[in-house]
Amino acid sequence: MQNPKHDAAIEALRNLLGERLSTGSSIREIHGRDEAYTPPSLPDAVAFPNSTAEVSQIAKVCAQHGCPMVPFGIGTSLEGHVVPIHGGVSIDTSRMNQVLEIRDQDLNAVVQPGVTRKQLNTELRASGLMFTVDPGADATIGGMAATRASGTNAVRYGTMRENVLALEVVLPDGEIIRTGSQARKSSAGYDLTHLFVGSEGTLGIITQLTVRLFGQPEVIRAATCAFDTVDDAVETVILAIQTGIPLARVELLDEMQMRGMNLYNTQIDFLEKTHLFLEFHGTDADTTEQVEMFKAISDDYGASAFQWAEKAEDRTALWQARHDAYYAAKALRPGSEGFITDCCVPISKLAECITRTKVEIIRSGLIAPLLGHVGDGNFHLVILIEPGNIAELEAANQLSEAINLLALELGGTVTGEHGVGLGKIKYMHAEHGGAYGLMGRIKHSIDPQNLMNPGKLVNLT
Structure with a gap:
């Protein structure tokens, strides 16, 4: 009622x-x-x-x-x-979807919250600049800031946390405030901009954003390669990062996910092994050196089936295949629905976390392909369940909980980029301890009536 x-x-x-x-x-x-x-x-x-x-x-x-x-x-x-x-x-x-200003010299743009990432990059094309945060979906930039989104480019260019410089926000009582500035850094008071980035609509409504831009690289090279084990793939990435190779993107897809990709798109034919999808940005000389260094490291860990994509259309096809991973996963069980979860751990713990996750998947009896942003320790499961099957839904929830608790055990977080919402709120105290109570006090001080997206991220009831 x-x-x-x-x-x-x-x-x-x-x-x-x-x-x-x-x-x-x-x-x-x-x-x-x-x-x-x-x-x-x-x-x-x-x-x-x-x-x-x-x-x-x-x-x-x-x-x-x-x-x-x-x-x-x-x-x-x-x-x-x-x-x-x-x-x-x-x-x-x-309807608030205007790109208000592009400041080429300052490498930033001012946008309304309804602007999507693809829309912004289309308008930036002639400027030689790009907005780099790419969560896969063509999400709105306001929503991406609210959930502190990241994606495939985060290993080099950062998440929304690093790419939002200033905000205009309407508070729960209707007051309009502005946080941050065009400057790249500030020591002036509390960092209110980043209080609202990731607040999931629980503190206010974002109505304008100033976002960071980067120059479009002169040369982009992309590749895929296969490994016999997840450990080998992860160790390759760890050593590449420690060596200083500036990977622009590095994605891990397990053998089950690769099987789904082959089923979903008959135009591709990957080995059904753990793969890395890679991209290198820079000058011709830079990217050539990066590729050679990475290839030498990966050879030591038994990499095989290297495929290179240097033409724009080939790179687009490669990354479209990655972005279609959800639909490819569902091809493993036609008619299923995908229960999606994510976590993030220190990169040194990633191989252990994935190995133990696979044990949990087997224990659950469900099909759950795995993929992730291996360069920053973040991975996702697409748990496939039969629509309306209560037992499978419960098993999926139990599997998700096992992964969340495993991430915390290994010094990580229950969500690397999906956010808290309703799905992860029950783990917040376990992750944050007393700091979670402070989040509640901040929420109450800004929104004492608990009107902004109540029941999400923090629970004041």
Whole structure:
């Protein structure tokens, strides 16, 4: 039953937004789920603001009536972040999708939150610059900041944490604040920018971002190679990083994932062994040297089946195959659904973590291909389960929990890039201890009514 306070807020918002406030069932259903294996929960209404001023007005109305607010980008999150479990208003920022300024000399751009990463890079093409954070999905940059996204380029260029310089944020009471500056560094007070990066919509609504850009490399070389064991692949990467090779991307895919890729895309034919997907950026001389150094190291660990992709179309096909990994995994069990989880450990513990994870997969009785950003110790499982099979869903949850606890045991984190949302909140105290209580106090001081995405990341109930 809808809360009467929500009704009052919705009526006031209808007067403010007109047709840009929707209570239609189809729109609400879209905003009641993300890509996670999380039960849907519908908002009472969906607001489509056009500006920061409108977001501020929406927040003021919701604060006045005690109505929850859930920021929504494009819905590609993987831990139930945008599922409005307490109803309220989903605030969809997709109409705020303008690239406001590109500052070539300062290597940054100012964008609205609804701009997607591909959209930004299309606009940057003529400038010779690029935005490097690539989580795979064409997510909105506001959502990527909110979840502290990373992806395949993080080993060289960093995550959203390193690539957001400044923010404009609407607080739960409607106040508009700005954090950070165009400067690359500052010692002026608390780092509020990075308080909001990764806050998952629990502290405020991001309405503008200044993001870091990089020059497009003169030469890009990509390759794949196979290994007999995960240990050999991981040790190769560790030594390459210790040697100082500036790997732009280095992805690990296990033998099960490679089997799925062959099934999904008949245009490719990989050995069904553990693989590394690699990319090198720089000048012609730089990348030639990087490739030679990496090849020498990998040879010592028994690498085979090297395939090089230097043409743009070949590189695109290679990385598209990597980005299609979820669908390739599902090809291993047609008709299945993917329960996705991730963790991150110190790179020195990655081989052990993966080896022990594979034991847990066998114990679960489920099919769960593994892939990850081996250069920073982060990997994912796509656990395949039959739709509606309660026993398999429980087994998937148990497997995910085993991996999360293993990551903590090895000095890591329960999520390297997916975020907390609903899926990982129960592990937060185990990971953070007393610091988790401090997060709750920060949340309460900024959002005392607990209206911003309540029930996510921290739990004030």
